[in-house]
Amino acid sequence: MFWQILLGIWMTAVILASFLYMPATQGLGQTGRIIVYHVPAAWLAVLAYLISMLNAVGYLRRGELRLDRQARINAELGTVFCLVATVTGAIWSRAAWGWYWNWDPRQTSIAVLLLIYTAYFVLRSAVSDQARRARLSAVYSVLAFLTVPFLVFVVPRVYASLHPDLINLEQGSFDMDRKMLVVFLASLAGFTGLYAWMYKLVARLENLLDKLEQQKRGEAESER
Amino acid sequence: MFAITTLVAVSFSVGGAVLDADLSAALLWLILFFTSMAGLSRAFVQEEEAGTVTALRLAARPDAVFIGKYLFNVTLLFSLDVLVVPLFWVLLQQTVALPLSFLAVVLLGTAGLAGASTMVAAIVAKAGARGPLMTVLAFPVLLPLLLGAISSTRTCFVGDKAIAADLLFLFCYNGVALTASLLLFPYVWDE
Numbered sequence: 001m002f003w004q005i006l007l008g009i010w011m012t013a014v015i016l017a018s019f020l021y022m023p024a025t026q027g028l029g030q031t032g033r034i035i036v037y038h039v040p041a042a043w044l045a046v047l048a049y050l051i052s053m054l055n056a057v058g059y060l061r062r063g064e065l066r067l068d069r070q071a072r073i074n075a076e077l078g079t080v081f082c083l084v085a086t087v088t089g090a091i092w093s094r095a096a097w098g099w100y101w102n103w104d105p106r107q108t109s110i111a112v113l114l115l116i117y118t119a120y121f122v123l124r125s126a127v128s129d130q131a132r133r134a135r136l137s138a139v140y141s142v143l144a145f146l147t148v149p150f151l152v153f154v155v156p157r158v159y160a161s162l163h164p165d166l167i168n169l170e171q172g173s174f175d176m177d178r179k180m181l182v183v184f185l186a187s188l189a190g191f192t193g194l195y196a197w198m199y200k201l202v203a204r205l206e207n208l209l210d211k212l213e214q215q216k217r218g219e220a221e222s223e224r
Numbered sequence: 225m226f227a228i229t230t231l232v233a234v235s236f237s238v239g240g241a242v243l244d245a246d247l248s249a250a251l252l253w254l255i256l257f258f259t260s261m262a263g264l265s266r267a268f269v270q271e272e273e274a275g276t277v278t279a280l281r282l283a284a285r286p287d288a289v290f291i292g293k294y295l296f297n298v299t300l301l302f303s304l305d306v307l308v309v310p311l312f313w314v315l316l317q318q319t320v321a322l323p324l325s326f327l328a329v330v331l332l333g334t335a336g337l338a339g340a341s342t343m344v345a346a347i348v349a350k351a352g353a354r355g356p357l358m359t360v361l362a363f364p365v366l367l368p369l370l371l372g373a374i375s376s377t378r379t380c381f382v383g384d385k386a387i388a389a390d391l392l393f394l395f396c397y398n399g400v401a402l403t404a405s406l407l408l409f410p411y412v413w414d415e
Contacts, residue, residue: 136412150372
């Protein structure tokens, strides 16, 4: 309980600070404030998808259904954060580039990520047998994970990106104001905490549902 | 047949206008993509329906089965190329600046289509679902290949850039898709 309250206060402080404490960015102006929400969401989407894929590999090697469940929950959470990143990105794109969607390379790759995980959930819903569903979806997520990096090679060759970069590779430094960096890192920590909490909640809920199912089955057997 | 119908439909609807190289390269690969989706999704479903899966599983090792299916699909798509590409050239009046590279792009592209689709077809057959699932699953996996093939086909039509890097890209995609499929196939095949 303590942690949840702390997280609530923390996130409220981040939201207030992103409007009041943080200065408007150079070049991007007031729209730059979205960095506090957009970038952590995108980072968590990638993190959750990565964990999901690792769990899928683990399932293929060891065959424990627990790992399949972790892979699925992480894929779901990743999709939530991915949607947040896509929508905030589209809103920012309207303000900065003139229209919500223009197939910038970053937009292309996030759209492909969403497509892959939509396909993943469609595949899962098509199979009813538990072990078979776990195996097929694990194979699919590994296959998709291996082929997608190719997009990183093709797309920049065809179109140039206008997406602002956080890390300045030439100077090897963060292109950020001190105040802004503080708020940004605080938001990153807050979002990661949010993800951990969400994961715990979903996992607990699923465990309870499992227990309920077992109990029902036990009662049905004792009646017989 | 599906390919020819689509090709004729495309040719009719553009009404004999000479297309931009960008546009006709995209059209060519769209035709090839949807044709292979329609044709290759049957690769493993047939075995499941006829009940010959069990016999096949007893008789051969999984990688042998996969390579057999893969080679069959590659042959199927190559014969499709032989049919579609000349017709495409005739009907859409497309000039090709680099004919040899174009041939290589088409062959590498269709081989890549066959490789990844064979793997997805195996998943679809086990999932017991028919129809659109194949396209939904294969599209994101094949998208990098399609984008690469479209841009290099355009280069072949116009001939304004070096093509070697594009060919290398297509070759690498083939390698990765095939290796990944060979590693993952046993998990789909064995139960």
